[in-house]
Structures are given as C-alpha cells and as structure tokens.
Amino acid sequence: MDSQKVKLKLEHISQSYIVKNQVFDAAVDVSMEVRDSEFLVLLGPGRCGKTILLNMIAGLEKPVDGKIYLDGEEINGSDERIGMVFQKRALMPWKTVMQNVEFGPKIKGVPKEQRREIAQKYIDLVGLQGFEKSYPDELSGGMKQRVSIARAYANNPEILLMDEPFGALDAQTRYAMEEEVQRIWQAEKRTVIFVTNNIEEALYLADRIVLLSNCPAHVKAVYDINLPRPRDTIDPEFLRLRKEISDNTDLAL
C-alpha cells in the first residue's frame, strides 16, 4: 500500500453562520490532505471550530465554500465510507451495547446472525465482552466511548473521524483509552482523523498533527511526527516537539 496516497482532501473549506443578524465565520479557507491509513490529529484550542470541520467531512453540515474529495472524487453529504465517534451523546441510550454496535450493519440490512457476529468481534476488540446486554447509562464514561468506537468500526468505514472522544474522561482513563485506540488502530488499519485540544494526546497518537488557529479555524502548521510507537511521553524529542507546538498554539479565548 502506498502510504503517501491522498485519501481525503479538503480544498478551501469555509463555514459561517448567521448569528444575531451578523455573519460569524467559524472556519476560513481550510485546506489539507489526509493520507491513506494515517493517523491524523487535528489539534486546536477549545471552541475553535474542530467539530464543525469534522461535521463537514462527515456530511452533517454543508460548507458555505470549498470542496471535499474522497479518493479523488468530490463528496456531498454523508458518505458510507466515513464513520464517526461523536463528542456528545454518542450512544443511543435506548439500545443495549450490542444493539448500538450492530446499528450500522442493521441499517444496511445485514441479517441478524451475521451482524451480531460482526458486532461481537468489535465488542471483544474494545474489551467489553460481558457487557453486551448493558444499557449505556449503566456504563462508565470510558466504557461508553469504547462502545462508540466499536460501533464506528463495525460499520467498516474507510475513514474514521473521532471528535475529542476522551475529552470528558479523567486523566487515568484517558491514558488507558489512548493506548487502546493506538492498539485498535494498529490491529485494524484505517485512516483516522482524531480531534483533540490536548497536545500530549496529539503527540502520543499522531502520524501527523494539523494545528488549527483560534476561531475562525484555519491551518496554522502541520507537523510530521516520526517517533517510534508506543511513544514515550518523557522522551527528549517528544518533549521538544511538545514545547514547539505549544509555543505555536493560540490560547483559547
């Protein structure tokens, strides 16, 4: 596989809203390329427009300007090849873990037995065997995000968008989940676009980091991270990069 092949391309993407009769720019002229099977991290301060960017890639909202290409073809609206792990209200509380994870195949009309098998594979992969019949409200925050990740994978997407999946977790669980996501990504190579506002998390996970500015979002810098995995967070090179990116980051307003 050619790892330099461009999987997804954003061209001059802008987004604005009318807020109180005024035009509010949320993203201005964002262009970037996402390579096949890479782990790309979008790093940006809080409320800078990260979710909006992902929503546009996912087809949940339309940009006012610009184009998005997947495998060289322009896409409009949501695409089957793109999956998403949401930042908020990720799971359907009326469905059990199993029912949540098998949702994608079920929507596609995969017969019950077959989709259960697929779902079970990913439930096992995220380490939730034994919780198939639990409802989301019975699970801890970390477990919920595991379900959300399993659900996205079970639909077999080519690109996986993850919107601050661990933002609401405590530090301990967060570290564990970061390791987990890296393990899953290595086991099931997909193109991942991972959003975070945490520099350390970005450095731990990313092949490349796209640094975004404050709102309205635009690309400030792109960093290639060539450290060996799993990464050592106190390695001098890690710390140097961390400082370099940190110095270049806008403070959240």
Next chain:
Amino acid sequence: MRKEHEEIFLSEYERKELLRNRIYGVLPVLAIILLICLWFAASSNPASKFPSPMSVWERYLKILEKPIKDLGLMGHIWASLKRVFIALAFAWLLGISFGILIGWNKKANALLGPIFTAFRAVPPLAWVPLVTMWFGIGEFPKVLIVFVGALMPVVVNTQAGIANVQKEYMDIGTIFHANEWQMLTEIAIPSALDAIFAGIRNSTSAGWMVVLAAEMLGGKSGVGFLIVRGMDSGDYPLCLLSMICIGVVGYLLAIVIQFLERIICPWTAKKSN
C-alpha cells in the same frame, strides 16, 4: 480491573438506595395514618355532618350484602374501568399514530396542528350535549367522551417528543445512512418514548376522571353513578366510599402504567444516577 471497579460502585450505590427506600416506604404510611386521624377528628363533631370512618366502613359492608342496581361495589368499579380501558385502547392507538404523524411531518403539522390545538381547548364534557343528541345515553357515548378526554394528552406529548428529538441522535442516523423510515423507527420513536409515556400517564388519569363525570350525567352503573345515587338519597357515606374507591383505583392505575413503562423502556429503569 475495570469490571471490579464497576461492581463495587454499583453495590455501594445499591446499599445507599436500600437505606433511602426504607425511609420512602415509611413516609406514605405515615401520611395515610395522619389523614385517617384527621378524618376522625373532623367527623367527631356531629355539626360538621361529615361521614365518619365507621359509617363509611358500615356502608361498605352493606353494599357487599345489598347490591345497587344488581351490581356490587366491585361491579360498579369494573363497569367504569371497562369504559376507560376501551376508550384508552383507541386513544393510545390513534393518539400515538396521529402524534407521530404531526410530530414528524412538518406539512401535516402545518395542516392539522392548528385545528387540533383549537379542539384541545374544548373540555371533554362540553361534548356531552352533542354526543347525547347523536348517540343517546347508552354505553357508546360514555366511551366516546372518555376517548376524547384521553386522546388529547397522548397526541400532544407524542407530537412534542417526536418533533424535539435531539440533533445529536439524528446525526447518528445520518452518519450510518439511515433512510427516513429507519430514522423514525430506530431513532425518533425510541427517543420519544418517555414523552409518549408521559402522554399515556396523563391520558389514563384524564380518562379515569372523565368517565366518572360522564357517569354522573346519566347511566345505571359505574362509580360516578354511585356518587349521584348517594347524593340523591342523602347517603353521604356512599359518596365518600365511592370517592375513596376512585382514589385507590386511580393510584393502582398509575402503578400499572409505571410497570408497563419499565417493561417497554427497560433502559430508563436502569439509569444509575
């Protein structure tokens, strides 16, 4: 590790819950005892003409021996309940369907919403003259009036629940390419179920109230009829006895609905906070 942690958390929670439940079990009993004491006090003064607990108890024993219009107390309660159940079955079926239609389809809501809102303002009992004119005073007109009273809350709550599904849940459907039917059945309706159940709860209590009022206007059976009978013959213990039955049955109906909700929406019962 994680699983152990989860179990400890739950059991701790359960222990607290148990303690809390004990208090919540005692308080209602206390309230009932207090109410009966008040009742004794209020009726101890003959000038108040308030039927005493003893006289109501005696009236209860008497109705067991001597039915009114061929029906015992249970017979009359059942007569009222039957009307409510038939009316509720139709109100739920039609009300939920109609509520989903105007909650989901903006055009249908624009077309039918205003008419429905105007109809809502008319209290069910205002239909009595017209319904009596059309259908006389048999069984059907009573059921019809209860149906009208029970329909409104189901439609209103279902419509609101379906129209206000959180965008985040709809986004899940969009990401997985659900079609409109799947959006409705997999996401909108389940997420609106607690609103729909609020409607079902309200319609049950509304139906139970309206049936008694409808029976007071004419008829030969039902708890509402017993109250009118007591009033006409100066038999106030009978009135009070009927009122107590109304309260108890209303309470039991609420419990049945709650039980139903737990079975149909098991996830709401399992919320841990």
